[in-house]
Each structure stands twice: as structure tokens, then as C-alpha cells.
Amino acid sequence: METSSLRIFLSVVETGSVSGAAKQLNYVQSNVTARIRQLEEELGVALFIRKSRGMSLTSEGRVLKEYAEKILYLVRQASKAVNESLDLGGELIVGSMETAAAIYLPIILSKFHKENANVNLSLLTGTSEEIILKVLEHKVDCAFVGGKVNHPDIMQYKVIEEELVLFNKKPFSSIEESKNITLLVFREGCAYRAHLKHWLSYYGIRQYKIMEFGALDTILGCVEAGMGLTILPRAVAERPQYAHFKVQNLPKEISYINTSFIYHKDTALTNAMKSFLALVEKTNFF
């Protein structure tokens, strides 16, 4: 069994079809079909259920998927470790939710870069749920996410307790004004979005519209235009570029959320990873 076969296998799993995998890998469809067939012959089991539109995993396929992800992760780690031993620096992929990427990461990443100039550092942003999934799939080495993560494979510690505040063009004088509002939020899976919904249900407000965005600047631009409201850490309002926003406090019971630093318990502690962990530990986020 070759790693190239496992890559093709995982691509079919990810895209849900042979043609999708072929497009993703820049192969022709027949090549992917043949490689999957070879893998099935080698293992003596069917890995996929063929459908008229795409393929889905059999129970044996699901077992292989788990091992294939681990094997390819180990191969990547081995490559990183060898690069480090050759003093090539290796690489580190850091995941983060948008706000942490905008507020805290520039400080950490610039420090890390100064101390580890030969490490190829990548930053991947998304919602907390998306980033946690990527940590579990070993697609990022470590990450900053909102809230506490309850998963046995995740190592975590609190880096900061954020105070969340309401960003609205005209602050509410009473909660009655918040009926039929528009929420300006990140995609489903964002910890702040969940907190905002929690805040509304706290006051029994269930009628609202939702507008989703992918970037912090866009959300705040829409708040400024009077399109709706959002909740974000107070640290955002303290940034010079956002200092003109008038923010409103939330009830204390629901205004705090932890930002956690997480990594997979099986993550290989390469020099780059150790160095980043040490930096996060000694950084004062307040």
C-alpha cells in the first residue's frame, strides 16, 4: 500500500466522487478509478459503495480512512522532522478564528518569525468549529479557538478570558428595541455567533434575521452602515481602527468567553511546535 494510493483514496472520500478527486488531484478520472480498484483488490474488500452520483464509504472504507489520515499525518511529520534535523526549519500550520487572528496573532507570529526565521509558517482562519475539525484531522498543528473544547484527543489551555460586548450603530436604550434585528455574524460554527444567540434567548428574543460574513472588517463595516448588530471581544473595540465604535456591555452572566489554545494530543512536538508552544505560554495576552 502506497501513500499516493491513500492520498487518492482520501481525495475520493473528501470530494465524494471519483471525478471530484480527479479534478482535485489533476488526474484523469480513469486513473483515480483504477487506483481505487487496485487498493480494493490489494485489501480484498470494497472501500466504496458506487452510486449513480458519486461514491460513499463502506464500513471497511471508514476504517481505512481513519488509518490513512494517521499514516499521511505521520509521513508529513516525518518529513518535517527530517527537514528540522537538516536545519531547514520545517513548517508549522496555525489555525485561528478571525478575531484572534486580527487581535493577538500578529504579535505572536512576528515574535515567532524573529526567533524561527527558517520555519515556513502558515495561518489558516475559520470558525472555531471548522478549526477544531482541522486540528482533529491533523490539517493544522495548533490553533486558537473560542470556548472550551470537549474532546478526548484535544489538548487545550485557556490563553485569555474575553469580555464580549455588543457592537451596534445606535446603542439600545431598552431590550425591546432588539426585536426583529439583524445579526451580523460569521458562519455557523463561530463561538461568538453561538454566544450572540444565547444572549438573545436570555431575553426571550427569537425573531431576528441573520447575515453571514467571512471577515471581521466586513461585519464591522455593516454595523457602521446600520445594517445590524454583532458581538465581539472588547479587545476589538480597543484596536485603533475600530476605536470609533460605541459598544454596549452585556449582562455579566453571559459576557465572558475563553479563547483556548489547542492541539491534537498525537501532534508530534517538532522544534517549531515546541518553540510556538513556549511562545504562547509566555505571551501576556492582556
Next chain:
DNA sequence: GACAATGGGGCTACATCTGA
């Protein structure tokens, strides 16, 4: 029309053989 499977043929890497 979209998608998977199959057959045929080209290309490349590797092992083995052969002759100088």
C-alpha cells in the same frame, strides 16, 4: 448530461542480461 468503469497504448523506472 453526469459519472464510473474498461481497454488500449505511451512513458518511465527498475531489474536483468549481454558484450566490450
Next chain:
DNA sequence: TCAGATGTAGCCCCATTGTC
């Protein structure tokens, strides 16, 4: 011993077919 020739296996692409 070494360089070139030959055979084989594996991977890939193209064209085509079958299924839904």
C-alpha cells in the same frame, strides 16, 4: 567492471461504453 540493450511492471492518459 561498466555501459547499453531488453523485458517487465506500474502509472498515466485517451477514447469509449454503460448506468442512472
